[in-house]
Amino acid sequence: MGESSHISVLNYFVTDFRDFFITSNDLTLTKALPHRYNGASIAMKNDKTGKLKNEDLPLDDLESFIPQRQAGFSILRMKIPVGKLESNQLPVLAKLAEKYGRGELHLTTRQGVEIPWISSENIPKIIKEIRKAGFTTGASGPHIRVITACPGNIVCRHGIINAQEFGRNLDAIYAGAPVPHKFKIAVAGCPNACTKPRENDIGFAGMAEPLIVPEKCITCKKCIRICKEGAIIFSENKITLDPDRCEACGDCITSCPKQALSLNRSGIAVYIGGKMGRHPVIGTKIAEFATEKSAIELLDRVLVFYRREGRPRERLADTLRRVGKREAMKEIRKPGKLPL
Numbered sequence: 001m002g003e004s005s006h007i008s009v010l011n012y013f014v015t016d017f018r019d020f021f022i023t024s025n026d027l028t029l030t031k032a033l034p035h036r037y038n039g040a041s042i043a044m045k046n047d048k049t050g051k052l053k054n055e056d057l058p059l060d061d062l063e064s065f066i067p068q069r070q071a072g073f074s075i076l077r078m079k080i081p082v083g084k085l086e087s088n089q090l091p092v093l094a095k096l097a098e099k100y101g102r103g104e105l106h107l108t109t110r111q112g113v114e115i116p117w118i119s120s121e122n123i124p125k126i127i128k129e130i131r132k133a134g135f136t137t138g139a140s141g142p143h144i145r146v147i148t149a150c151p152g153n154i155v156c157r158h159g160i161i162n163a164q165e166f167g168r169n170l171d172a173i174y175a176g177a178p179v180p181h182k183f184k185i186a187v188a189g190c191p192n193a194c195t196k197p198r199e200n201d202i203g204f205a206g207m208a209e210p211l212i213v214p215e216k217c218i219t220c221k222k223c224i225r226i227c228k229e230g231a232i233i234f235s236e237n238k239i240t241l242d243p244d245r246c247e248a249c250g251d252c253i254t255s256c257p258k259q260a261l262s263l264n265r266s267g268i269a270v271y272i273g274g275k276m277g278r279h280p281v282i283g284t285k286i287a288e289f290a291t292e293k294s295a296i297e298l299l300d301r302v303l304v305f306y307r308r309e310g311r312p313r314e315r316l317a318d319t320l321r322r323v324g325k326r327e328a329m330k331e332i333r334k335p336g337k338l339p340l
């Protein structure tokens with residue numbers, strides 16, 4: 001493929017790609033949806049080859065160039081797993097934005113970095129440079145997106161689980177995997193849910209359940225002041241816990257000066273079927289106090305279900321609504337070892 005036709009195909013891809021559904025390994029493009037972009041991209045439709053092989057173009061990278069309103073320009077979406085950047089990576093991003101864009105960077109709601117104003121002819125060059133600098137491009141289209149995670153228990157005083165490590169492990173296994181439509185995963189270190197696990201296709205949040213050790217309690221009532229849920233009650237000169245109100249944030253455990261609140265159990269809450277956007281949906285909690293292993297097993301089951309039942313461009317929330325949550329749960333929450 002010559003340089004000019006290469007660029008033409010790039011143009012075609014960055015303006016049209018997200019309106020297609022990939023159906024096979026050799027990346028046959030089918031099922032074009034009505035074209036929605038500007039005049040220039042409509043003209044580029046003439047360059048359509050219909051079939052592109054993997055070796056012709058780095059398709060994973062090309063998906064990360066989101067067409068701008070302005071013809072011939074794209075926003076490059078960089079992959080920043082769990083939202084963590086080292087200080088020496090920032091100047092690299094700044095340099096890329098200056099060299100190939102207009103010196104602007106945009107921070108996304110999902111902890112990503114985007115560089116706007118990348119012209120089509122610069123795409124091959126910037127892809128090369130990104131790789132050389134040790135970065136990768138972020139997933140787009142019908143794939144599992146970069147996993148988001150909060151700082152978790154490494155630095156946050158509320159953190160129960162190591163959200164960064166769990167998120168990185170998930171990212172290494174799942175990010176970029178094909179699914180019927182975009183699929184978002186978030187990890188939060190505690191029920192404060194800063195990364196919005198309930199508003200993702202699948203979300204994980206740390207949990208820590210307290211247990212009162214009455215003989216250690218000096219009835220200072222600090223835990224009552226700390227608990228935001230009103231789950232700790234003082235009556236008949238003693239402290240009691242209302243399990244129905246307790247959100248398992250663990251804050252009372254760490255605040256008790258006498259260790260009169262110990263850790264009964266900890267683990268991960270798992271939510272599925274949440275989403276943001278035009279029609280937001282709050283996910284359903286399907287497990288509590290799961291281990292990392294069982295949380296991942298649930299994720300696998302959800303993916304098996306979604307890949308089989310989900311229609312192209314249908315979010316998990318909509319698949320669950322169409323198929324019926326009860327029916328879906330039969331498969332996802334099979335009886336067995338999982339803490340369901």
Ligand code: SF4
Nearest residue numbers: 150156159189190194
């Ligand atoms: S979710 Fe919890 S652990 Fe994570 S940043 Fe928020 S408060 Fe901290």
Ligand code: SF4
Nearest residue numbers: 217218220221223256
């Ligand atoms: S903070 Fe500890 S010692 Fe004080 S009332 Fe609560 S459980 Fe008892």
Ligand code: SF4
Nearest residue numbers: 227246247249250252
């Ligand atoms: S774990 Fe959190 S919600 Fe539960 S009683 Fe303690 S402070 Fe309240």
